[in-house]
Amino acid sequence: MADKLSSKAASVDRESKIVDPTKGVPEPKYDWRGLTNEWGVRVIPGPHGLRLGDINVGSYGEVPDYWQDQTRRPRGSVGRPGIPPLPYSLRSKHELWAECSADLYEEAIQRRWIPATEVPWDSLKTLPDDIEKAVCQMCTELSQSANTELEIITYWQDRMSYGYFEVKQYLATATFDCARQLEALRKRALSNGGGLGIESRGRVNRIILESSGGWTEAVVYLYLLRGTYITRLLTGLLSAAHNEAEAFIYSHMLEDHARHLTYGYDHLEYASTHHDDASLIMGTLLAVGEAHMAAELKEGVVSSAMAIIFGGGIKGARTHGMERYLVLVRDFINDYLAICRTLGIDREKSLHPVFKRYLEG
Amino acid sequence: MEVFPSQEWFQKVQEAYNSDRELHSGGGGACDTTAGFSIGENRYFIEFAGLDCSQVRQCSEEDLATTDFVIEMPMETWRSMLQDVQKNGKASSNMTLNSIDLELEEGIAFSPIDDQYKQDLFYRYNQNFQDFFDASSRVQTTFES
Amino acid sequence: MSEATEMPREHEIDTSWMDNMAEWGITAKPGKRGLTLADVQVGSYGDLPKVSDNMTGRPRGSTARPEAYRVGAYQVHTLSEIWLENAEYLYEEALQRQWSSATDIPWHTLKPLPDDVEEAECLLCTFFNEVEFVAGDVPARWIARTTPDYLEARNVLSAQVMDEARHMDVFRKRALANGGGLMRMSGATSGFVGSIDLARDFTEMSTRLHISGEGAVLTMFRMGELFGQNDAEKTMYRLCAQDEARHVAFGVMHLRCLGETAPERREEIECYLDEAEAQLMAGQQNPAGRQSESSEALAVLLGGGSEYYDEGHKKLLVIRRRQLKEYMKRVISAGFADRFENGRSPVPAQYAATA
Numbered sequence: 001m002a003d004k005l006s007s008k009a010a011s012v013d014r015e016s017k018i019v020d021p022t023k024g025v026p027e028p029k030y031d032w033r034g035l036t037n038e039w040g041v042r043v044i045p046g047p048h049g050l051r052l053g054d055i056n057v058g059s060y061g062e063v064p065d066y067w068q069d070q071t072r073r074p075r076g077s078v079g080r081p082g083i084p085p086l087p088y089s090l091r092s093k094h095e096l097w098a099e100c101s102a103d104l105y106e107e108a109i110q111r112r113w114i115p116a117t118e119v120p121w122d123s124l125k126t127l128p129d130d131i132e133k134a135v136c137q138m139c140t141e142l143s144q145s146a147n148t149e150l151e152i153i154t155y156w157q158d159r160m161s162y163g164y165f166e167v168k169q170y171l172a173t174a175t176f177d178c179a180r181q182l183e184a185l186r187k188r189a190l191s192n193g194g195g196l197g198i199e200s201r202g203r204v205n206r207i208i209l210e211s212s213g214g215w216t217e218a219v220v221y222l223y224l225l226r227g228t229y230i231t232r233l234l235t236g237l238l239s240a241a242h243n244e245a246e247a248f249i250y251s252h253m254l255e256d257h258a259r260h261l262t263y264g265y266d267h268l269e270y271a272s273t274h275h276d277d278a279s280l281i282m283g284t285l286l287a288v289g290e291a292h293m294a295a296e297l298k299e300g301v302v303s304s305a306m307a308i309i310f311g312g313g314i315k316g317a318r319t320h321g322m323e324r325y326l327v328l329v330r331d332f333i334n335d336y337l338a339i340c341r342t343l344g345i346d347r348e349k350s351l352h353p354v355f356k357r358y359l360e361g
Numbered sequence: 362m363e364v365f366p367s368q369e370w371f372q373k374v375q376e377a378y379n380s381d382r383e384l385h386s387g388g389g390g391a392c393d394t395t396a397g398f399s400i401g402e403n404r405y406f407i408e409f410a411g412l413d414c415s416q417v418r419q420c421s422e423e424d425l426a427t428t429d430f431v432i433e434m435p436m437e438t439w440r441s442m443l444q445d446v447q448k449n450g451k452a453s454s455n456m457t458l459n460s461i462d463l464e465l466e467e468g469i470a471f472s473p474i475d476d477q478y479k480q481d482l483f484y485r486y487n488q489n490f491q492d493f494f495d496a497s498s499r500v501q502t503t504f505e506s
Numbered sequence: 507m508s509e510a511t512e513m514p515r516e517h518e519i520d521t522s523w524m525d526n527m528a529e530w531g532i533t534a535k536p537g538k539r540g541l542t543l544a545d546v547q548v549g550s551y552g553d554l555p556k557v558s559d560n561m562t563g564r565p566r567g568s569t570a571r572p573e574a575y576r577v578g579a580y581q582v583h584t585l586s587e588i589w590l591e592n593a594e595y596l597y598e599e600a601l602q603r604q605w606s607s608a609t610d611i612p613w614h615t616l617k618p619l620p621d622d623v624e625e626a627e628c629l630l631c632t633f634f635n636e637v638e639f640v641a642g643d644v645p646a647r648w649i650a651r652t653t654p655d656y657l658e659a660r661n662v663l664s665a666q667v668m669d670e671a672r673h674m675d676v677f678r679k680r681a682l683a684n685g686g687g688l689m690r691m692s693g694a695t696s697g698f699v700g701s702i703d704l705a706r707d708f709t710e711m712s713t714r715l716h717i718s719g720e721g722a723v724l725t726m727f728r729m730g731e732l733f734g735q736n737d738a739e740k741t742m743y744r745l746c747a748q749d750e751a752r753h754v755a756f757g758v759m760h761l762r763c764l765g766e767t768a769p770e771r772r773e774e775i776e777c778y779l780d781e782a783e784a785q786l787m788a789g790q791q792n793p794a795g796r797q798s799e800s801s802e803a804l805a806v807l808l809g810g811g812s813e814y815y816d817e818g819h820k821k822l823l824v825i826r827r828r829q830l831k832e833y834m835k836r837v838i839s840a841g842f843a844d845r846f847e848n849g850r851s852p853v854p855a856q857y858a859a860t861a
Contacts (some may be wrong), residue, residue, distance in 0.1 A: 008533075025819045030812075032629050033622075033688040033798040042685045049608030052675055055682040071697045074678065077632050077688035087704065109606045109672070110758040116540035117391065117411070133524050143565045147654050148577075150664065151563065155650040158643035165674065172642060172671030175649070177665035180601070182657060183543060186565060187534070196528040199564035199571050206575045229656040296589055300520025307519055313523060322517035339748075387610030388745040390602035393539065393595075410538055454740045459731045459747075466824075477835030478758050484728065484751035485599070486743065 001244070014086060035078050052166060053102035062183065065274075067091045067163025075163050088161035094275040096215050098266035104259050108173035110228050113252045115184040123244035124192045131242070134308035137197035138237060139189040141302055142253075143182055145230060148205040149222060149260070150178035156215045170263060177256040184249050186194040203292045211285075216271050220282050223264025225289045231257060232332040235247045236324070265339060272343045279344040286340070286347055294354035297329060362501045365443060366400040370500065371407070371417040378496040379413045389488040396483075396490070397425035397473075399433035401505075409489055413453075426473045429482045434461060434469045440504055442494070447502055451495040458483075458491055522799040528569045542644035543594035543658055558583040558655040566655045582652040582708050586768040590759035600665035605745050607676035610813060615737040616684045623735060628686035631677040635688075637723065639676070640695045641753070642712060644702055652708075652802035662756055669749040676742050683738075692800060705773070709764055709771070710778045716757020716784035717836055724750040725829045726804070733807035754836065761840035776845060779837065783853055786833065827860040843856035 036314075038059045046054060055061075056250050060076040070085030090096050098104075127135065153171050160168050189196050211217040234254045241247040272279040297303070301323055308314055311321020333355050340347045351359075363370040363461075378384055391411045397420070398405040406420035406428065425431050433444075437463060445456040454460065462468045470483035483490070534546045551567040561578035564570060582588050590596075619627070645663040652660050681688050695703075696754075702719060705711035728751055731744020765772060786843055801822060802815075808825075809818025834853055845851040 023777065025816045028802045028812075028815055030802065032690055033625055033743050036625075036628070036687045039687045040683045040685055041687045043679075043683050045608075045613045045683075049606070050611070050613045050679050050683060051608045052679075055679055057682070058689070060682060071691070071693065072636050073691045074632060074635045074639075074688055077636075078690035080691055080693040082680075084692075085692040103670070105675070106606075106608055109604070109608070112601075112604050116536075116542045116603045118602070119541070121536045121541045130521075130524065133527055136527065137523060140565060140568050143568075144563055146563070147563050150660075151650045154646040154667070162639055165678075167676055168642070169671040170668045172646075175646065176668035179597075179661040183597075183661060184567070186551075186657075187541050187543075187546050190532045190548065190551055191534045191536075191541060193533050194527075195530045195532045195569035196551070196565055198523045198526045198528075198569040199562060199574055200569055201573060202562055202575045202577060205563060209577045221608050237649075247634075258703040294803070301523045304519040304521060307517070314519070317519050318517055319510055319514040322519060323514060376732065388603060388605040388741075388748060390599075390604070392599065392602070411540075454731065454734070454737060457731060457740075457744075459728060459744060463729060463732050468828075475835070476839050477832060478755060478762075478839040479754060480835070481751050481758075484724065485748055485755065487748055488603075 017287065025092035037076055037078055045046070048106070049165040051102070051106045052169065053106075056102070056166075063093060063097070063166075064163060065093045067093075067161045069161065069163065072162055074249065075165060085242070088159060090156070090160045090215055092191070092209070092275075093161065093164065094216075094271045094278065096160050096164055096167045096267065097270050097274075098170075098263050099270065100262055100266045101164075102265055105166065105170040105173055107171070108177065108256075108259055111255055112263055113180070115180060115187055115249070119184065119187070119248045121187075121191060122124075122242045125243060126193055127242055128313055130308055130314045131192055132192060132194045132314070133197070133304040135192075135242070135246070136189045136194040137301065138233075138309070139185040139304040140197035141305070142198050142230070142233070143185045143189075143196075144200045145179040145226065146178045147207050148202075150175060150182070150212070152218050152222060153178070154209050156218060160215070167267075172262055174256075174263070178262070181253055181256065184253070188246065197305075198301065200301075201296070203296045205291075207292050216267070216282075217285055219264050219267055220285045221289050223261050224268060224282075224336065224343075225286065225293055227257070227261050227264060228336045228339065229293070229329075229332045231261060232328050233302075236306060236328050237309065244246055265343075268343050272345070282343065283345045283347065286345065287350060287352075290347075294352045297358070298354060326358065326361070330361065333358055362503055364403065364438070365502050365504050366398075366403045367505075368405070368417075369420045370497075370502065371405055373500040374493065374497045375414045375417045377499040378493050381496075382412075382498045385412065385492050386488060389492050392489050394430075394482050394486050396429040396430045397431040399425065399431055400439050401436045407493075409486065414493060428473060429479045430470050430472050432458065432493070434465070434472050436463040438469075443497060443502060443504075446495055446498050450498045452491065459487055460495065526569050528567050537599065542598045543661070544598075547594070554585055554589070555655055556585045558653040560653050560655045563654055566657060573748065578653065578685050578720040580651060580653040582648065582656070586764050586771075587708050588648075588652055588656050588659045588760065589655060589767075590659060590662075590756060590763050592755075592759055593656075593662050596752060596756060596759075597658060597661040597665055597750065600662065600669065600749075603748060604668070605672070605750075607679055607742070611676065611679075612737045613679075613741050616735060616739075618685055619735055621812060622685060622812040623808060623810070624686045625689065626812075627684075627735070627739070628681045629689040629803040630800055631681040632806065633690045633692050633803075634723075635674055635677040635681070637719075638670045638673040638693055638694050639769065640702055641715060642667055642766040644715060645646055645670075648708055648711065657762075666753050666756070669753070671751065673746050676746065678740060680739065681779060690799070692798070694798075709760065709775060712757050712760055712781050713775065714785075716753055717761065717840070718786055718833065720750050720753045720757065720830050721833050721836055722786065724754055725825055725832060729808070729825050733804070735807075741799065743789065749813060758840045761837075761842070765841040770819075772842075776842065776850065779842065779851070783851055786830070786853070786856075823860055830857040 071083045237252040306325045307317035307321035310324040311317035408416040473477035528789035561576040562574040702714045727747035734740035808821040
């Protein structure tokens with residue numbers, strides 16, 4: 001017994017003298033070592049840097065037609081069993097894909113703009129009251145359109161699975177674009193002796209926001225139907241800009257918007273060529289949508305505001321201003337029909353009567 | 362040749378920083394903040410407004426209390442950092458403000474009113490401050506002995 | 507033949523809307539920061555409704571129409587639920603400080619690394635890629651649920667969505683740019699009760715995401731300058747850290763605002779903080795927390811190789827200590843200091859244990 005105690009005492013004494021450097025450091029398990037689906041990937045940056053599309057190599061670039069996974073597994077990474085699913089309901093490629101997404105993402109980052117400091121606000125000069133009101137009203141209308149776009153994108157964004165992360169990343173830039181447009185338009189309305197106008201009744205906003213059938217449905221209304229019209233509005237506003245500040249805002253909004261439409265049209269083309277029935281469904285949606293769009297076009301606020309801007313005032317609005325706006329609408333409808341044709345959607349035969357009247361002049 | 366630390370030195374760096382946008386790296390950009398530098402017995406007040414360093418001057422201990430955050434490190438560390446910048450044209454990766462802050466137990470940045478929100482401005486605007494000190498590569502520098 | 511000039515058609519135009527403009531005569535002027543959102547908060551346009559009745563999506567301050575469609579259904583429609591004092595400044599700052607992962611990271615400085623280090627870096631990048639999915643998805647969801655009357659706060663969230671997309675992108679790029687690849691997902695980002703994902707209240711979500719989650723990640727991003735093996739990695743982590751600091755600032759300022767304007771919710775918020783703190787060191791979401799795959803990878807990187815794992819682990823303890831300290835100080839800054847003094851929070855004890 002004495003020996004054992006002595007031995008124990010000696011052991012304690014020994015322990016107190018020994019400094020164990022690894023005491024408290026848990027032994028690593030390294031379970032993760034070697035766990036990869038593909039190794040040895042080395043993507044070299046090109047002349048435009050290392051872009052999102054550049055890293056779609058090997059298995060990492062394989063975009064499946066259906067993404068089974070309802071977790072946040074990065075595409076190409078090794079999965080884990082037993083992870084509870086998340087409500088990613090958009091898991092088929094045709095429900096959201098556009099080949100250009102990765103490129104548009106990088107382009108959006110490169111072409112960012114800052115309304116606070118890059119718009120030449122000091123170029124604003126007092127405008128006649130009727131014109132200022134028209135400009136402010138258009139800022140209000142376009143704000144509400146941008147708000148609708150922001151809300152519908154962000155509604156669907158977290159339902160999109162990560163198998164198609166390029167689309168999600170691109171839509172993140174579109175979210176940011178919309179926020180910036182809201183900001184820039186508000187600033188314009190509140191910086192030249194004006195204010196905001198009357199809100200939009202929201203017919204087309206409603207069909208966009210109520211499109212619960214899927215993201216594609218939302219894109220049909222958001223980009224094909226209304227977005228094509230917004231392009232013409234912005235082009236018209238740019239051509240009639242009263243100062244450098246407005247020109248800057250409209251031209252940059254047009255650039256942003258062009259990206260949004262590129263995604264939208266590209267996605268609709270993918271959907272129509274990769275999903276049976278997609279073109280027919282789009283046609284049905286558009287038949288309904290045209291009625292709402294037609295009602296909105298007939299309503300007097302946007303048409304008269306644009307006519308006033310084009311006509312240099314109320315007096316000119318009644319003649320050449322409105323004529324120019326009618327040409328704008330006709331151009332929009334022709335653009336719209338052309339896009340429909342490329343998507344295999346025949347709208348010409350059953351085009352809404354109001355649209356037809358615009359075409360007939 | 363300017364002596365570090367001195368108001369003249371900081372003003373030369375300010376001129377260099379403001380004069381050449383190439384010195385403002387990606388991830389910098391406009392910021393609005395005031396900070397203090399505590400260098401031995403010397404105190405300096407710096408203000409960034411937008412894309413420029415709008416003000417840098419010697420100041421009192423009381424002035425430091427009004428800043429968003431203060432960067433304080435031993436004189437030898439200031440010296441080593443700036444010698445590294447002078448030698449390499451910009452801070453080496455282990456001599457950036459961030460690296461130095463991480464290496465020291467208590468860090469180098471603190472809020473005079475012990476408000477972490479204010480101290481976090483050192484993280485939010487880190488690139489601007491780094492670009493500022495990197496701009497000192499354009500100022501011939503000697504060190505106070 | 508008549509040589510009469512063809513007269514342009516006369517059209518009737520509706521100008522009734524011109525009598526229904528909102529507050530008129532506003533001339534906001536640019537200040538030294540340009541024309542910011544703060545500068546246009548003038549007159550009625552700066553009035554923030556404590557409770558928003560805007561169900562049509564109209565811009566704040568515009569004239570309402572009785573026949574406009576109520577398409578809003580905004581869950582977040584009281585100011586205290588989302589507001590923060592400096593929203594407009596945070597948004598403008600975000601716009602100013604964007605960067606491109608394609609062109610602002612010096613990718614050419616990547617050099618082949620020892621296998622263990624490359625694997626560790628790739629695992630960490632896989633983890634961060636996955637984590638940023640949450641931080642991108644969840645704020646986006648809340649944008650759609652928030653009335654446009656609080657556009658400044660919404661715009662900050664929009665900027666966060668953009669920042670997180672960039673983070674997702676940069677980590678995926680790093681994993682695929684240096685002879686490695688993606689590794690195994692962590693699985694820590696899936697929904698569990700009390701998680702960021704499943705929160706049905708904005709402040710609950712923000713507490714978990716901005717203060718707890720992103721606060722911890724901020725410290726790790728900053729540490730990237732220590733464990734990054736080359737300029738590309740160090741730059742990547744440093745730029746991500748700046749963005750992350752902005753997101754954390756949102757959380758702190760929102761919580762501060764809520765605590766001051768809705769004191770009846772303080773106990774509820776304390777409960778969210780209780781849950782967040784239980785996960786801070788224990789969960790898989792924090793590589794600097796208790797041992798997880800990503801914490802092992804971090805220790806390898808901090809040590810400079812698996813051979814120096816123990817030294818790396820000791821540095822990990824330093825990160826852990828900083829995370830805990832800065833978390834406490836942020837919550838104190840947000841106005842909830844009591845929990846660290848009255849024994850409610852386990853964090854002071856955890857912090858003391860890291861000494």
